[in-house]
Amino acid sequence: EPEVTQTPSHQVTQMGQEVILRCVPISNHLYFYWYRQILGQKVEFLVSFYNNEISEKSEIFDDQFSVERPDGSNFTLKIRSTKLEDSAMYFCASIRDRVEEKLFFGSGTQLSVL
Amino acid sequence: QKEVEQDPGPLSVPEGAIVSLNCTYSNSAFQYFMWYRQYSRKGPELLMYTYSSGNKEDGRFTAQVDKSSKYISLFIRDSQPSDSATYLCAMSGGWYSSASKIIFGSGTRLSIRP
Numbered sequence: 001e002p003e004v005t006q007t008p009s010h011q012v013t014q015m016g017q018e019v020i021l022r023c024v025p026i027s028n029h030l031y032f033y034w035y036r037q038i039l040g041q042k043v044e045f046l047v048s049f050y051n052n053e054i055s056e057k058s059e060i061f062d063d064q065f066s067v068e069r070p071d072g073s074n075f076t077l078k079i080r081s082t083k084l085e086d087s088a089m090y091f092c093a094s095i096r097d098r099v100e101e102k103l104f105f106g107s108g109t110q111l112s113v114l
Numbered sequence: 115q116k117e118v119e120q121d122p123g124p125l126s127v128p129e130g131a132i133v134s135l136n137c138t139y140s141n142s143a144f145q146y147f148m149w150y151r152q153y154s155r156k157g158p159e160l161l162m163y164t165y166s167s168g169n170k171e172d173g174r175f176t177a178q179v180d181k182s183s184k185y186i187s188l189f190i191r192d193s194q195p196s197d198s199a200t201y202l203c204a205m206s207g208g209w210y211s212s213a214s215k216i217i218f219g220s221g222t223r224l225s226i227r228p
Contacts, residue, residue, distance in 0.1 A: 004157075033216075035218075041220070042202075042218055042219065042220040042221065043158065043202065043204075043218040043221075044218075045215050045216065045217065048215070056215060058215075089155075091157050091158070098208060102148070102160060102163050103148070103160065103204070103216055104160060105150075105157035105158045105159070105160075106157050107156055107157045108155075108156070108157045110155070
């Protein structure tokens with residue numbers, strides 16, 4: 001069964017460093033998302049991406065965050081200067097189309113900022 | 115009022131019991147309703163998907179949506195220890211709606227005792 005894949009599964013970084021989280025969405029999907037989940041808290045929307053541009057973003061997704069689809073398969077989330085409070089599980093997700101809103105998640109990248 | 119409210123639990127039931135999980139919501143623009151299962155340190159896995167009001171059954175799982183009451187439910191029949199996980203409700207209004215983001219409940223932790 002096709003799945004969303006994310007790498008790395010765990011990323012440890014120092015505060016102030018840049019990190020790039022990588023995702024390969026399901027191949028025939030058109031809409032891509034990043035969500036995050038701080039330990040013990042709810043899954044929070046960060047950003048949605050369609051047709052090579054951001055379609056919607058949350059208040060969390062400030063100037064320190066950016067997304068990119070550098071080629072036909074990868075979808076990345078960059079955090080420019082990490083803060084302690086960025087420590088969370090980051091999930092990539094994708095939807096085939098917006099007729100059916102079935103969102104499929106990857107297994108996540110656990111980001112630890114020290 | 116929060117957009118989506120879900121009792122965090124934990125909920126502990128004996129094996130074989132019927133489990134009822136619920137969410138309420140405030141935004142009448144929501145049209146798509148989903149239930150996800152999330153095991154510890156894993157990404158949410160789509161269990162059930164419903165458009166608008168009504169019931170949907172898939173094996174031991176039944177999803178119900180009552181848009182007039184802004185209330186959704188997930189029933190698990192003949193519960194198994196492997197059903198022990200956190201269950202997240204999620205909903206959206208669809209791409210062209212004012213509620214286009216997929217919003218998650220905080221999740222209910224469920225434990226099935228053998």
